[in-house]
Amino acid sequence: MDQKKEKNGGQESVVPEKDYKEAYEQEHYKSTYLAGRVAELEDQVDDLQFKLDRIKNNPVWKASTPLRKCMHFAIRQVDRVKNCGSIGGVVTKMKYKANERKAMKHYGTESFPSEEERKRQEETVFPNMVKISILTPLWNTPENFLRDMIGSVQKQTYGNWELCLADGSDDAHAYVGEICRELAGKDERIRYRKLEKNEGIAGNTNQCLTMATGEYIGLFDHDDMLHPCVLFEYVKAINEKNADYVYCDEATFKNGDINQMITMHFKPDYAIDNLRANNYICHFSVFSRKLLDGTELFRTKFDGSQDHDMILRLTDKAEHVVHVPKLLYYWRLHAGSVASGIEAKPYAIESARGAVADHLRKHGFEHFTITSTRAFETIFKITYEIIGDPKISIIIPNKDHVEDLRRCVTSIIEKSTYDNYEIVIVENNSPYFVKTDLIKNGEPVGYLNLPSHSKTENLIYDENLSSCENKIYGVYEMDIEKPQVAYTFTDTYVEDYTLQARIDVKEAIDEKQLAVLMRYLYAQASESFLYELYEVNIYQGNRYLFDSYFDFTRGTIKFNSVEASFTMEDIVIEN
Numbered sequence: 001m002d003q004k005k006e007k008n009g010g011q012e013s014v015v016p017e018k019d020y021k022e023a024y025e026q027e028h029y030k031s032t033y034l035a036g037r038v039a040e041l042e043d044q045v046d047d048l049q050f051k052l053d054r055i056k057n058n059p060v061w062k063a064s065t066p067l068r069k070c071m072h073f074a075i076r077q078v079d080r081v082k083n084c085g086s087i088g089g090v091v092t093k094m095k096y097k098a099n100e101r102k103a104m105k106h107y108g109t110e111s112f113p114s115e116e117e118r119k120r121q122e123e124t125v126f127p128n129m130v131k132i133s134i135l136t137p138l139w140n141t142p143e144n145f146l147r148d149m150i151g152s153v154q155k156q157t158y159g160n161w162e163l164c165l166a167d168g169s170d171d172a173h174a175y176v177g178e179i180c181r182e183l184a185g186k187d188e189r190i191r192y193r194k195l196e197k198n199e200g201i202a203g204n205t206n207q208c209l210t211m212a213t214g215e216y217i218g219l220f221d222h223d224d225m226l227h228p229c230v231l232f233e234y235v236k237a238i239n240e241k242n243a244d245y246v247y248c249d250e251a252t253f254k255n256g257d258i259n260q261m262i263t264m265h266f267k268p269d270y271a272i273d274n275l276r277a278n279n280y281i282c283h284f285s286v287f288s289r290k291l292l293d294g295t296e297l298f299r300t301k302f303d304g305s306q307d308h309d310m311i312l313r314l315t316d317k318a319e320h321v322v323h324v325p326k327l328l329y330y331w332r333l334h335a336g337s338v339a340s341g342i343e344a345k346p347y348a349i350e351s352a353r354g355a356v357a358d359h360l361r362k363h364g365f366e367h368f369t370i371t372s373t374r375a376f377e378t379i380f381k382i383t384y385e386i387i388g389d390p391k392i393s394i395i396i397p398n399k400d401h402v403e404d405l406r407r408c409v410t411s412i413i414e415k416s417t418y419d420n421y422e423i424v425i426v427e428n429n430s431p432y433f434v435k436t437d438l439i440k441n442g443e444p445v446g447y448l449n450l451p452s453h454s455k456t457e458n459l460i461y462d463e464n465l466s467s468c469e470n471k472i473y474g475v476y477e478m479d480i481e482k483p484q485v486a487y488t489f490t491d492t493y494v495e496d497y498t499l500q501a502r503i504d505v506k507e508a509i510d511e512k513q514l515a516v517l518m519r520y521l522y523a524q525a526s527e528s529f530l531y532e533l534y535e536v537n538i539y540q541g542n543r544y545l546f547d548s549y550f551d552f553t554r555g556t557i558k559f560n561s562v563e564a565s566f567t568m569e570d571i572v573i574e575n
Contacts, residue, residue, distance in 0.1 A: 108259035121157035133214030137204030158231035168198030202298035230328035243322035250329035270321040304348030309355035
């Protein structure tokens with residue numbers, strides 16, 4: 001073995017040089033051994049496969065197939081009972097799955113417009129018939145995904161759109177361009193450009209933007225699908241609410257069938273703190289082109305979370321961010337899609353964290369930490385540096401829930417690591433309430449007692465409460481139209497804590513009067529009634545019955561041949 005000299009701290013030391021010939025011989029020996037081992041294992045596999053085939057071809061084994069299937073079925077059922085706790089648990093889960101499948105169809109193809117509704121929407125003329133440019137970057141898109149995507153745009157009930165396709169596919173996927181050129185030749189609203197090189201999601205989408213001529217821009221992924229009514233609903237929001245940024249609810253689906261949903265994402269309205277921590281807006285964003293003046297669409301440095309960065313920047317500039325609370329976008333689940341799990345694109349985590357950090361710095365925040373939560377890698381907990389010692393007012397509305405209130409207040413007092421706070425309990429005429437045992441630092445917690453069904457739009461703290469120093473505003477209840485019909489209303493608890501409420505209408509009413517009556521009862525009824533209603537059935541004439549566990553915030557009442565759909569915000573009559 002050769003040696004060489006090195007200076008170390010002014011002194012020479014002898015360092016033996018590696019004998020590469022000897023190392024090569026050792027690696028060669030290892031390779032030979034491993035090759036022999038692989039051959040030995042392959043022989044074992046062949047032998048075992050031969051024995052398995054002999055068993056499968058045995059007449060006795062074939063004859064026992066029905067028995068074995070029954071045995072495996074029984075084993076699965078035993079395991080199912082163990083997992084669910086009891087046979088009753090299995091039945092409950094089966095009912096849940098059945099309801100889940102029904103909900104998937106309801107929000108899937110069953111929500112598509114009928115021929116009559118489609119014709120009505122297609123013939124609707126808005127005061128502002130804006131042109132929407134839909135940007136879709138392409139890269140090696142599978143043929144069925146591509147045709148489904150383009151087809152979902154062509155089936156829109158609102159026709160003033162253009163689909164801008166920028167194709168960064170490689171030579172092995174030349175069919176992408178062939179299909180796009182074919183469809184563009186049949187529909188002039190489809191615009192296609194083959195890019196010289198693939199620039200990634202951000203770069204390719206920016207290329208799409210250079211093709212766009214619309215007043216509004218929409219962002220659409222190449223493997224997803226749109227609900228036929230999404231552009232109609234968006235243009236409606238633009239006209240009625242002067243929206244300059246619009247988004248909707250969405251679902252993920254698999255196997256090419258939008259009725260096979262994995263998740264249904266019903267999103268909240270716009271809230272900046274929420275948006276910083278979680279890009280819940282995601283799809284399908286449509287916004288005024290004016291918001292892009294002087295700014296980039298996508299920034300390549302945030303590839304993987306370029307949409308989160310873009311949404312944060314544009315919603316900052318928007319005056320009216322509108323959430324359309326309808327499931328109108330279908331996000332395809334497949335290998336390589338972010339919908340299949342963030343593991344498909346691990347770089348997206350750091351990109352998202354960088355986008356949020358950049359946004360916070362632009363808003364003047366200098367000292368903060370962004371950490372992933374256990375729920376999901378790109379759902380963040382943002383910890384801000386506390387400047388000074390600001391007082392926090394915690395407002396807790398309450399009616400009748402004494403024990404819940406006690407636990408809530410106690411948990412704040414016992415677990416809070418921040419001392420400069422106050423608790424203000426908004427008491428809405430509970431029939432009984434123990435006030436004296438809720439103590440903060442030896443002094444009673446402040447109270448604000450309201451009359452039943454208060455119609456105060458802006459709720460302000462009671463001036464007599466010395467402990468409440470901050471001015472508190474909040475919407476309590478809005479005035480609503482009182483029905484001009486004679487009726488009686490009763491709600492009672494029956495066995496198993498089921499609430500039944502009955503309405504007896506004393507005269508014949510039409511569907512609009514029914515809708516007004518239901519909205520009024522919704523506002524006036526007890527808390528239990530609001531949150532535990534389940535089903536609406538027509539009784540004789542104008543008599544109606546409501547049973548437990550119905551979400552009244554998204555309900556439908558069937559009245560003869562008319563459906564009266566109602567939400568928290570409004571009642572809409574659908575003929």
